[in-house]
Amino acid sequence: MIESIRVLTVAAPLAVGFDHASHTRTHSASVLVELTLASGHRGWGEGAPRPYVTGETLDSAVDALVTAAPDILADAVDWRSVDTVVDSLASIDLPMVFGGRYPAPAAAAAWETAVLDAACRVAGRLMSDAVRMAAAPSWRPPEPVPVSLVIDLSRDVTVTLGRLPEPSRAALRHVKVKVGRDVDDAVKRVAQAMSHLTAETSVSVDVNGAWRADQADRAASRLAELGVAWIEEPTSARDWAGMARLCRAGVPVMLDESCGGEDDLRRAADAGAATHVNIRVSKCGGIIPSVRLAACADALDIERQLGVQVAEIGPLWAVGRALATSLTGWRAVEAGRGDEWFLEPLTEPAFAVDRTRHLAAPLTGPGTGITPTPALLGIARPRAQWCAGDGSWRAAS
Template sequence: MRIRNLNIQSLKIPFKVNFKHSSADRNKTKSVLVCTETSNGHIGFGEGCPREYVTGESISSCFRFFNQHKNHLISCIHSISDIENWVLQHEEEIDKLPSAWCAIELSILDALSKELSQSVEKTINAPGLEGRFQYTAVLGDSSAEVIQTQTTQYNKYGFNDFKVKITGDPDIDNEKFNIINSTVPNARIRLDANNLWQNSQDVLKYIGSISTELFAIEEPLQAMDFKELSVLLKSISVPIILDESFYNKHHFDHILTDIRNVIINLRISKMGGILRSRQIAKQATQRQIPLIIGAQVGETSILTRAALTIANEYRENILAQEGAYGTLLLESDITDQPLTFGKYGRLDIARNLGIKEYGFQIKYKLKDYAQSSRRLTVN
């Protein structure tokens, strides 16, 4: 494969509803979109979701990374082995700017696979996609009225797996839990604290004051506070999900693997693309650390599709999967056939993907996105 051009643009697609948690409040996407065009005219797209409160990235830092490496990538990337070597050689840079690289890698993999007339899975020697994928219902930090409306809607879809953004105030949060449990009696609930507390005692006090059984709690402590995390893990029976505190393979060194109550939230953008995500999923499975395939609010069908590669290969080690909201949340998507969950929160590969298509098997809105990329001048 020969790359003719690489371009980047920011994505600002409006949400149909605002989404709020303790670290952010959004009404539109905050992502970058990279377009790869080959000399044979094949087009590939990749997406990255920089989050300053997770990896310290911004839209601007993604653009700088892209500008710095664009010409070199065009000249040196021709095959999957070239991509793999580039990732190894630039590991430290990608550790600092994983979302920037994620967008680039996904776009090149998509274009390369189309050149080879095959799926991305075949290009990276992963199992082909098959079957169904089960998704989680996510509830933001909203009023009781909104929580009731959304929970009722999720119940009509048949969801029973819930992720709830919390405030840290037991009175406010218990009202949410009561709504969920009364509407969906068999609900499995996990909490997302988004780094609310400074110490273990406050976490334990909160858990002791809430009125629901918990499947797990995500990021109760400050991000990367592994010292306090080790204290908490010795005192708590509820599994701890690591999100902001885990986004590359080096973070395995900080996990007490002899205590089996840690779960890793694996998000493709946060980890730096599919290749690095596969590596982390493999190591986690070997260490018997379960995974949740995560998603960032506002992802398009590109990142939803990329996550399926990992979810499919490591099904036996995955406890839950997030995302696949598509145009249920976004005013528009990069495709007219967005990847969204259906009844019971399931996404069926046979119904949702163009199986006869190559690459990520998505029929893009080329008129809207490829042409705008070609017109774009990157500053």
């Protein structure tokens, strides 16, 4: 069924940088999987390895794909229909298969999303259909969804919100404010945001694990007084005791880097250390693990946000769009800023968000409905290629 696999990496320069407490990003960092079937249909998948999130790098993700993919190809995927493909993938712990001793969720996400994209294209189905088949907790026919505004550390809060026309500010449903290690500056940035917004717009703060426990404790009461909706990843990853202390003080806490899957979420729930969780496709290992984590959050009465990796170049934001527009229950949805980060479109159709009404529309498929542009393929670095004829990997051209 699979004729060939090609693995590429992309480090596209950003027209506008993105800063948060853990990293300053000036380029994308994605691994792409191009899957060509005997029918001629192609599926595209993407993973965004981030050392500070999952410990993966571009090179380790490529190595994981090249090492594990031939074994997975043999018998693991039943290609008879989209349903059987979803069932096949759901039966495998892909992050562990690709990672071996340690999970490799970005590599798994690149592989899984390519397989699902190819299967949906063959059947003429939308990617949202694969979401429904993955036992999604609250599926609906795709419809536009409100998306958050994320203000990173490179942007002044007052200037960013002040530039928005009043109708556009009023249409915002959620604003995330990135902050650094300085607690006083963090409180100032949140207060500035709230001074420009109505009570209908919630505001959260994302620390990216930068605060010590004592800093988080000191900031909590001040941010609670301002009415912050939640603090995302306030202290070091999996500091269950510190985050539980904030929750007991009445400050909602969202897990991000601390939650790679259901086991982490259950541990946090048992410790009373989380009220919210940020679900990101690459961090979780694909669409199916993301859907399962959403269902787990619902069962634990933990609210959920659909997040993104900074500088997703195509397949990742597209499958995220499928999750965002076909599942209900998101407390907030991030869509990324592909229209601002890259100098020219990297996909056809191009990344698009209604920045006036802050809405993301569904993609139309089949599959994700997108293909890489010549601009994207022109900057992609081919790393390895597998062909069914000889069943082995070789350097890609």
